[in-house]
Amino acid sequence: MHFCMDWRSMKFDWNRARAFLVTAEEGSLSAAASALGMTQPTLGRQVAALEEELGVLLFDRVGRGLTLTANGLKLVDHVRAMGEAASHVSMTASGQSTTIEGTVRITATEVASAYVLPAMIAGLRAAHPGIEIELVATNNLRDLRRREADIAIRGVRPTDPQLIARKLSQETACLYASKGYLAVHGPFETPGALAQAQFVGFEENDQFLEGLNAQGLTVFEHQFPVRTSAHLVQWQMVRQGLGIGVMVSRIGDADPLVCRATPWLPAFEFETWLVAHREVNTSRRVRLVFDWLVKEFKNLPAVA
Structure with missing residues (x-):
């Protein structure tokens, strides 16, 4: 089943979320307002509007400061991730960001994981230190459609049309x-x-x-x-x-x-196949790792 985002139902206001995040990090409305360059009443209205929009209380008042409620704690990590993503978008649009960062999860057989991939991953990490690799060494097939891994190295060609495959070697x-x-x-x-x-x-x-x-x-x-x-x-x-x-x-x-x-x-x-979900066409970090592995497998010496 293809997941499709219902954009019309999404009414989340980033400005309110940013106000909440900065307030959580600064610990008070006055400090947050100063950090954002806005008045304290304006910032307070944005935070209150977010609470009303979500239907939950995000802060408890402790003296002159604020502490996150249980619901606020649940929300803050998600909003922080949104803030980091927004920062990356801004930097990329202005030409400041040329690095590719993030985690890519690879699943491969025990043998490939122990004997073949370490040198390839070492080269990848040296060239792209922002990329982090999680290697799942197993002889069992992981479901890429369910995001159990981003990339798989398999001994059989996949038949799922939602997967992209490249033959690596015989x-x-x-x-x-x-x-x-x-x-x-x-x-x-x-x-x-x-x-x-x-x-x-x-x-x-x-x-x-x-x-x-x-x-x-x-x-x-x-x-x-x-x-x-x-x-x-x-x-x-x-x-x-x-x-x-x-x-x-x-x-x-x-x-x-x-x-x-x-x-x-x-x-x-037997054949060796490199397999990824079609997301490889839209994720820069997954594409980078996919292409790197294709190149490295081509450089392996031929078997006798």
Whole structure:
């Protein structure tokens, strides 16, 4: 469902809101009036008009000063954000603001979050220190339509027409084992030899098991004596010699503790997609991060 703002029903007066905010920050009508360059009665009327408009009391009088009521406390942060936004609008219109600021939330797999994105984010932060990144490392898909993230890095192309997607790369993954494990239990030079192998699996292991068998291997559930819900934990178990596991080729091939357990087996192929809501076309900070990631992924070395 597309959310559409009902502009006709919005009658909020920014001048009244500004009067309320400055009064809250200065602590008295006289100090606020001085800060705004207006008379105290005029400022008092604006604050009173806002209270009447909202139907709530915003200040309690304490001696000569004012303190925020519970309703005033609820409102002040929202109005402060409006003030900051108004300031940015004014600065941008006058050509004073060339920086892009704010938080962008990225969701990516555990592996991409741990091994690929840190260097990219470091470069982004160095070039654009006003951008703050919140990285959600999960193998579960987050709903961009519900704003659970601004940008997602996924292994499948989205089908939702409200999402914008850019293919980043064609990746491969292979089966790996520690050199110590292969020295004792290997080599696994044929599919049949894998019948004696142990694998490190996942909590929801059906997809991994089906993928192995789809490659012409004959692997059974009892060959997964150790399982975990986290891919990064699975990888550490593989590195420690608990069995065979799967990893993105560019990461597994670079790890000195492991080697490909089945070099004769064709690599598993998958795509990497950068996905964002259509808001990427209207949000400067989301667009900046989106374009930065596209550029950085292009610069990754090709997989063997």
